[in-house]
Amino acid sequence: MSRHSAMSLFLVAVVALVASAGCTGGATPSPAPTATLARPAQSPTQPAPPAVAGRTSLGSTKPAADLSIALFSAPSPPIRGANALEAVVTDAQGQPVTDAQVAFDLNMTNMNHGKNIVVATPQGEGRYAGRVFFMMPGPWRAITIVQRPGQPAIQARFDFQVNLR
Numbered sequence: 220m221s222r223h224s225a226m227s228l229f230l231v232a233v234v235a236l237v238a239s240a241g242c243t244g245g246a247t248p249s250p251a252p253t254a255t256l257a258r259p260a261q262s263p264t265q266p267a268p269p270a271v272a273g274r275t276s277l278g279s280t281k282p283a284a285d286l287s288i289a290l291f292s293a294p295s296p297p298i299r300g301a302n303a304l305e306a307v308v309t310d311a312q313g314q315p316v317t318d319a320q321v322a323f324d325l326n327m328t329n330m331n332h333g334k335n336i337v338v339a340t341p342q343g344e345g346r347y348a349g350r351v352f353f354m355m356p357g358p359w360r361a362i363t364i365v366q367r368p369g370q371p372a373i374q375a376r377f378d379f380q381v382n383l384r
């Protein structure tokens with residue numbers, strides 16, 4: 220509980236960093252051209268992402284480019300309303316990636332709620348957290364956009380269920 224409370228103190232800075240990161244801006248949910256996965260990574264060569272107490276893993280990527288991205292939520296599982304999402308980004312050597320800008324492009328998979336992009340705040344150690352709001356229970360997706368300096372943005376798609384409560 221205290222962890223969750225702490226999460227609620229994080230400020231979500233809205234900056235225009237993802238305008239060219241593959242968000243179409245159209246009326247339909249973006250198809251996430253580089254979408255990789257919706258299931259837990261099973262690569263034995265990649266260290267498991269750090270366990271985050273009290274959170275549910277929403278999955279992790281096979282390495283996209285040379286990065287692996289794991290996504291966690293609190294509460295767990297996610298519920299309608301306010302939630303905290305945290306992406307853990309590691310490189311090909313399993314080291315935390317600390318120089319990225321990370322954002323979550325959120326929508327339902329069975330209907331369009333319009334553009335909803337939340338910029339995550341770096342927490343150190345390759346962790347990036349953001350407060351998100353799910354208006355409805357049901358099937359949602361979070362396209363996690365990771366932009367490193369001087370490199371093309373990487374997108375990883377996570378599909379998951381949001382509970383009523």
Ligand SMILES: [Cu+2]
Nearest residue numbers: 327330332355
């Ligand atoms: Cu909906």
